[in-house]
Amino acid sequence: xxxxxxxIINASSPYSSINAKESLDLALIFGSYEQKVSLFxxxxxxxxxxxxxxxxxxxxxxxxxxxxxxxxxDIDNVYVCENSMKERNINENFHIENVSILSAEDFxxxxxxxxxxxxx
Amino acid sequence: xxxLHLVRTSPFKDNTFAMCLSVxxxxxxxxxxxxxxxALHHPSIKSINSESFIVIEEHITARAIDNKLGLTSCKIxxxxxxxxxxxxxxxxx
Numbered sequence: 001x002x003x004x005x006x007x008i009i010n011a012s013s014p015y016s017s018i019n020a021k022e023s024l025d026l027a028l029i030f031g032s033y034e035q036k037v038s039l040f041x042x043x044x045x046x047x048x049x050x051x052x053x054x055x056x057x058x059x060x061x062x063x064x065x066x067x068x069x070x071x072x073x074d075i076d077n078v079y080v081c082e083n084s085m086k087e088r089n090i091n092e093n094f095h096i097e098n099v100s101i102l103s104a105e106d107f108x109x110x111x112x113x114x115x116x117x118x119x120x
Numbered sequence: 121x122x123x124l125h126l127v128r129t130s131p132f133k134d135n136t137f138a139m140c141l142s143v144x145x146x147x148x149x150x151x152x153x154x155x156x157x158x159a160l161h162h163p164s165i166k167s168i169n170s171e172s173f174i175v176i177e178e179h180i181t182a183r184a185i186d187n188k189l190g191l192t193s194c195k196i197x198x199x200x201x202x203x204x205x206x207x208x209x210x211x212x213x
Contacts (some may be wrong), residue, residue: 013133013155014183015154015183016129016130016154016155043132044155047158047183050183053182053183054182057181057182058178058179058182060182088158088161088162089161
């Protein structure tokens with residue numbers, strides 16, 4: 001049986017649209033069906049990983065906490081674009097663990113190794 | 121006319137903030153709200169007159185953005201009062 005891998009690119013900031021939440025919901029659904037899923041964070045998406053956020057102040061449920069549950073869905077591959085972090089002056093203080101920070105070249109290579117790519 | 125600028129989008133996403141800065145005059149005030157909070161991490165923030173810029177406490181705290189420049193901070197409920205203190209408001213989004 002052919003194994004199809006899915007890459008989900010998160011390119012949206014967490015609170016300006018519902019993209020980030022929908023992307024996470026999709027990742028968990030695919031994970032619950034035991035599909036091979038990897039998460040990529042690029043551009044404005046890297047803001048989703050910043051530690052100590054508190055969206056309840058904006059009357060938004062803290063759906064970002066669900067990112068910590070990824071391992072229970074066997075979603076172990078989480079990649080962040082190093083350039084996107086540097087541009088935004090963001091350090092590695094993320095609220096989730098086991099995040100691989102990749103150079104632009106490695107990020108592209110890793111992405112290309114997946115059959116299907118969805119971008120949010 | 122005194123102008124209050126409300127900037128709502130991230131300068132890393134589009135050039136809305138840059139366009140605001142290009143029309144901003146020194147007697148104006150700028151409120152960085154919603155994703156414009158991320159401007160505090162953008163290089164263009166170094167060129168601003170920090171006394172003219174206001175951030176919303178709840179918006180920066182929600183995003184865990186550090187107000188390193190010590191910009192004036194207000195609460196969400198203060199925005200309406202601030203808007204009425206100006207003759208004109210421009211929303212940049």
